[in-house]
Amino acid sequence: MAENSEKNVMEETSSTYGATGDGIDLSLLKDSLSMTPWERMQANDDALNFADSLREAMEKRNAKLK
């Protein structure tokens, strides 16, 4: 019974949050579609700046290691 329940949960979560055949994360896509276009544009800015800050931190770290 417990095994079946666990199996159901796994099936449910994988169908809801799983990737499509093209490898698209549906949960991320659904989150994005729940936002307004302006919120999506600002989310892109936030992600872009976060990625840049990570890159900068890595460059500093690599420079120290040299």
Added chain:
Amino acid sequence: MQNLSELTRRLIASQVEFVLVGGFAAAAHGVTLITRDVDICCRFSEPNLMRIQKAFADLHPVHRPRTDLPLELTPQQCASLKNLYLKTDLGAVDCLGEVLGIGNFDEVLKNSVELRLPCGSCRIISIDALIRAKEAMNRNHDWITVHHLKEIKKQQSQN
């Protein structure tokens, strides 16, 4: 600090005649891939190009292929430009006279929809036209965007 949303807001505030295209348009439609620039298709008339220049005047705009050249458009330059690739303090802006797979500005405008933002309204290339444009570009990352856009269409038709 990159702020592509602010660059878009400035284009709207300066009444630039443009259509949002490319990766940032894809993001506005819901695509979760990150893009590093604002791509617009715009009318390459002198008044419109001057409006673009004015919109970014205090952001130290330079020509991206030649960053030693500040953006100081002359009527002669405006008459000969086909595209304009800019770098500003808030990020890169590509101004295109036409979009592969769609056509010139008037064709892109026909294939656009209204995008209402808190800072005003502008035009954005439709999902269908963006799919056609990305398919025509035919680069690896364009195809990933096409898959996202098709999935968005599917999700929207289910709701």
